Amino acid sequence: MATSPEPPAMAMPRQGHSLPLGVFAHLRGSFVGSFLIGVLSIAALLGLWEGLAIWFEVPAWLVPKPSDFLGRLVDDWRIIGYHALATSVTIAEGFALGVVVAVPMALAIVSVPALERGLYPVVVFLNIMPKTVIGPILIIWFGIGPLVAALIVFLMCFFPVLVDSMAGFRAVDPRLFYISRSMGATQWQSFWKFRLPAAMPEIFSGMKIGVVKAVEGVIIAEFIASNKGLGFMIMQASSFMDMPLMFAGLIAAALVALVFNGAMGVTERWLMPWERSGH
Template sequence: MSQTASAMVPAQSGTRARLMAAFGGSYFSSVLIGTVAVLLLLGLWEAALRYFEVPVWLAPKPSDFLVRLYTDRALIAGHAFWTSLTIVEGFTLGVLVAIPLALAIVSVGALERGLYPVIVFLNIMPKTVIGPILIIWFGIGPLVAALIVFLMSFFPVLVDSMSGFRLVDRRLFYISRSMGANPWQTFWKVRLPAAMPHIFSGMKIGVVKAVEGVIIAEFIASNKGLGFMIVRASAFMDMTLMFSGLVAAAIVALMFNGAMSIIGQWLMPWSRH
């Protein structure tokens, strides 16, 4: 019995180590450190406002808007759902356009010289200026919000995808051809996996920009979503609801960023080692 028990201990510790390696022990430690930092910031915020007796209408205490986040959870969750749906639509469109376009630009020199400067020019245009133009063309609604999210998330995915496709060792193409692989097999088995770390790096940046873009879009071109809720609360000077909306938007951004990390680890198991 003692020998069996002693044999089980290393096996259990080995299983635990494999689980931590699979799910990223450093990821959980970074989440823990980030949580402690946020709690410390909120505590300092709460103490400062109580000490200086700042009125709620000027700057609410964390205890005020966190309680409001719970009491109005149905309202906030409903707006967060529409915000998340718009993010999914605009971000998915951005990824589906950016990755093939990045491959085309890298593969065809004329496209990089002629098309890429145009894309850069469109990207530097303020989205608050593009928004009213889109409203004139398409009216106020979820389509305009999704298009603004697309414009915000498209460029980071494009740039990082181009970097990933460029960094593939050209000798791998010769090796795959010598083994009888056709262009599609070479792309699917060699070029895309090699570029995926850069693509997901751009997607992580793009999904955060998507959250920023959807709030801007809902400020000017929507009748639902967290951005719309924040604007409506500001009209009534409801500071606690405004800050609750900001916290909800931050939670949505963290959820999408975490989802991108999980999807990246699932599609790129080699990146964990």
């Protein structure tokens, strides 16, 4: 009796290749993987910069090598840290003032149509005015100091927060107000229970744009209207042609921006847990 041929043996997957691919796929979608990719990209860019500067013998007073300005970050960490702290305080003050003013104003403009017709065009006009022109006016009124820098930061971040907050408050379904009133809810309860939570994604979207504008604005403000901060330090270094210190100040400003962006993301996840859970 003829026997049927045995089925061919199935090829077993090679374990030596599946494990690294699995680890790579896991890291690619994780925070650690994104962080490692960012660090490796920056390290490669700085290494290429260092090599080209050495190869072409570029003088440090023209374009410093990464080893030059990163070394200044370590050597002059006290003075850079002092100015970075002053810049951070100015950003926090101006940005907080912008949010505290913009969000209630957005609610008022959306709730009262007359305010949108009368007040919103004035806000748009003030936002169009160049902040470098407003700066000298503020200096005449308040003098050179952190207050003027904080006010310029406020003007830079106020409008994005206002516009996105208005969009968020408008996005609430009007039927929810009828349902809440039929159940005996007060206006404050309706605002706290569903209107503000429904508008928070748009509010945080404006705040994310606003904090970027705040970091941009604080450097400009410290150029013209402050006696401390990273912008002030960079201007002083430029007067002495100290290019490594100028680049070190730029790196410190970028680190300050990363800290504020990270803090904004943590605050968003903390205040909106339903977004974190995907519902």
